[in-house]
Amino acid sequence: MKLFYRKYGQGPLLFILHGLFGSSDNWVTIAKRLSDTFTVIVPDQRNHGQSPHSDVHDYEAMREDLFELAEDLSAERFFLAGHSMGGKTAISFALKWPEMLNGLLVADISPFKGDDPARTEYNQHLKILEAMMSLDLDSLKSRQEADKELEKAGLPPHVRGFALKNLERIHGNRFEWKLNAPALLKNLDKIMKPVSRDMAYSYQVTGFPVIFLKGENSAYLPEEDYADIKKIFPAAEFVEIKNAGHWVHADNPEEIIKNIRKLI
Numbered sequence: 563m564k565l566f567y568r569k570y571g572q573g574p575l576l577f578i579l580h581g582l583f584g585s586s587d588n589w590v591t592i593a594k595r596l597s598d599t600f601t602v603i604v605p606d607q608r609n610h611g612q613s614p615h616s617d618v619h620d621y622e623a624m625r626e627d628l629f630e631l632a633e634d635l636s637a638e639r640f641f642l643a644g645h646s647m648g649g650k651t652a653i654s655f656a657l658k659w660p661e662m663l664n665g666l667l668v669a670d671i672s673p674f675k676g677d678d679p680a681r682t683e684y685n686q687h688l689k690i691l692e693a694m695m696s697l698d699l700d701s702l703k704s705r706q707e708a709d710k711e712l713e714k715a716g717l718p719p720h721v722r723g724f725a726l727k728n729l730e731r732i733h734g735n736r737f738e739w740k741l742n743a744p745a746l747l748k749n750l751d752k753i754m755k756p757v758s759r760d761m762a763y764s765y766q767v768t769g770f771p772v773i774f775l776k777g778e779n780s781a782y783l784p785e786e787d788y789a790d791i792k793k794i795f796p797a798a799e800f801v802e803i804k805n806a807g808h809w810v811h812a813d814n815p816e817e818i819i820k821n822i823r824k825l826i
Contacts (some may be wrong), residue, residue, distance in 0.1 A: 589723075617745055641665045653673045657794075667773045672791065675754075690721060768797060777786070780806070
């Protein structure tokens, strides 16, 4: 799949992958800040932003999308960073093509997240998708009206803000979602699917720096997973980002920038 992407700066290549409900738009400010050090490539992942839609949405497909983009850009080696779903895509890419990476940063996600029996995060994402799909876009008059409807559905302000970035006005003064909500809902189990913990005992990726960032107020990267993560990535460094929840790049962008620069 040919992904839409944004490009900034000069220097070694750095790809940044956004998370579920995100897009390259979310990373423009950080990409511009890093453009003095890197050539920053920020794609929209499939079913998000301006990239094509597909009924297929899993980590095998997303890592293949990234590989195709790297080939199109003649990128033989590069730095790779990803947040949440983008972090899992980055991990999946590193497991298949480690020889292509100079460094890896994973923001607030464990490769094993999704195997917990409570499925708390699954239910949170399900609630967001169902709320988005419940909006009557044909009768919607404004973003403010959409915000009120999402508030009635129980979405907190920061989640509504991320969701509404995907709402765009089109011809005829109508609204539509940029992301492919039905496909994301259909594939939510695959999006939440963890890396098998058995792989932690049979797979090692070495040869470049690896940083895992944990939001201080987030449960997406539990400390009890650190030992198994180090079995896959023996060089992994774990950094807690203060005053940050799951959306660490929005809560504390300075720490994101500082840690990506550490990769080089």
